[in-house]
Amino acid sequence: MHPIISSTPDLAAFCARAEAFPSVAVDTEFMRDRTFWPVLCLVQVATPDEALAIDALADGIDLSPLFALLSNRRVLKVFHSARQDLEIFHMLTGRVPEPVFDTQLAAMVCGYGDSIGYEKLVRDITGHSVDKALQFTDWAKRPLSEKQVAYALSDVTHLRKVHASLSKRLESRNRGPWLAEEMAILADPATYRSDPEDAWKRLKARARKPLNLAMLRSLAAWREREAQARDVPRNRVLGDRMITEISAAAPRTASELRSLRAIDRGRLGKDAAARIVAVLDEVRNADPSSWPRPPDERPQQQGNGAVAGLLRLLLQIRCEEHGVAPKLLASSADLAAIAQSDTADVPALQGWRREIFGADALRLKHGEIAIVIRDSRPALLEVGSGVPGGTVIPAQAGDAPEPPAPRTGSRRAARRARRG
Numbered sequence: 001m002h003p004i005i006s007s008t009p010d011l012a013a014f015c016a017r018a019e020a021f022p023s024v025a026v027d028t029e030f031m032r033d034r035t036f037w038p039v040l041c042l043v044q045v046a047t048p049d050e051a052l053a054i055d056a057l058a059d060g061i062d063l064s065p066l067f068a069l070l071s072n073r074r075v076l077k078v079f080h081s082a083r084q085d086l087e088i089f090h091m092l093t094g095r096v097p098e099p100v101f102d103t104q105l106a107a108m109v110c111g112y113g114d115s116i117g118y119e120k121l122v123r124d125i126t127g128h129s130v131d132k133a134l135q136f137t138d139w140a141k142r143p144l145s146e147k148q149v150a151y152a153l154s155d156v157t158h159l160r161k162v163h164a165s166l167s168k169r170l171e172s173r174n175r176g177p178w179l180a181e182e183m184a185i186l187a188d189p190a191t192y193r194s195d196p197e198d199a200w201k202r203l204k205a206r207a208r209k210p211l212n213l214a215m216l217r218s219l220a221a222w223r224e225r226e227a228q229a230r231d232v233p234r235n236r237v238l239g240d241r242m243i244t245e246i247s248a249a250a251p252r253t254a255s256e257l258r259s260l261r262a263i264d265r266g267r268l269g270k271d272a273a274a275r276i277v278a279v280l281d282e283v284r285n286a287d288p289s290s291w292p293r294p295p296d297e298r299p300q301q302q303g304n305g306a307v308a309g310l311l312r313l314l315l316q317i318r319c320e321e322h323g324v325a326p327k328l329l330a331s332s333a334d335l336a337a338i339a340q341s342d343t344a345d346v347p348a349l350q351g352w353r354r355e356i357f358g359a360d361a362l363r364l365k366h367g368e369i370a371i372v373i374r375d376s377r378p379a380l381l382e383v384g385s386g387v388p389g390g391t392v393i394p395a396q397a398g399d400a401p402e403p404p405a406p407r408t409g410s411r412r413a414a415r416r417a418r419r420g
Helices: 006-016 066-069 081-093 104-107 120-125 146-157 159-170 174-185 194-203 210-230 238-251 254-258 268-285 304-322 334-338 351-365
Strands: 021-032 039-046 049-056 077-078 100-102 369-374 379-382 391-393
Touching: 006 049, 006 066, 021 081, 021 146, 021 159, 039 066, 039 146, 049 146, 066 081, 100 174, 104 120, 104 159, 104 174, 104 238, 120 159, 146 159, 146 379, 159 268, 174 351, 194 210, 210 238, 210 268, 254 268, 304 334, 304 351, 304 369, 304 379, 334 351, 351 369
Parallel strands: 021 077, 077 100
Antiparallel strands: 021 039, 039 049, 369 379, 379 391
């Protein structure tokens, strides 16, 4: 029988043992398909000596010893794709566990590609296969089966070896500071705070007039507060399509609102319709200077699209040379912003990203270097160096990633469906 902790004394004893080690592997299982706030169901923790599952829904259990372990700065907490796990602990305690090592981000720094899944990473590094047959299980249902607990523990038992391997690669390539920048973002409590007034930015707005954008902002904020107060998913209050259509149509009465094509009358009662109309009226009566401005839709300067295309090729070259995942180095939005402005406020022009990509991106943009084909491969060429045809800039030796040994087994890369 796989060990599972369901009492506070057992949890306190285990956490006391875990604090003696320099690191522990941690994972969570939670449910949020019927709630706004995630419901923590299970926490898996592995030390070099043991791996246990903590039943967070057990009657009378106090998770304080676990929270103390997660806050112990002498113990490194190892997660894979940590953001949702850390968000849950921040929600429950008001604090972010620290220090933290995210194996997904570390793998991206080491050249394993964009957002590599836990299953593939474990297979590439350890040769073990992770059975994901229970990834859609109901973690809130009790009692948990032997198979459920075994599946949950597999998400931390392999993390120990993955962490050890990635740590060696980071140290050998002197990339610890690169990962530290990413970990600082995860450790910042602001990363997990959500302002209802910013909820509208996640929506694709049809409206372009300030009044309609203001209505979109207010409706999204109203939905966010309603969903939080009732602890239900956002779409249970009002769907995204409803919000965008209401803000574009700007109905003045509940009957006008309920006649819109996107409205589900069965879900949107008269009381809710009246409250929505009140939100719209409040926007109409507000000072127009408080309404958001529409985005600048002026066409990009001629040639910026081609510049962004060249920057994308440069990004590919640099990522292959340094063994870094493109997603970690620069996004498509970063490339478009750099094409538009030399002083764009994007990560690609800051810190270690600027050293290996951003500085050359600006040089390429201004014609100081060019991309050519040499030996059937793209290369960078110094322009105006005084050498006929320019000087080819060699790739930086030793930066290419060590290719993982080929493994057999499933090609699924998703850690689990709930990570989406």
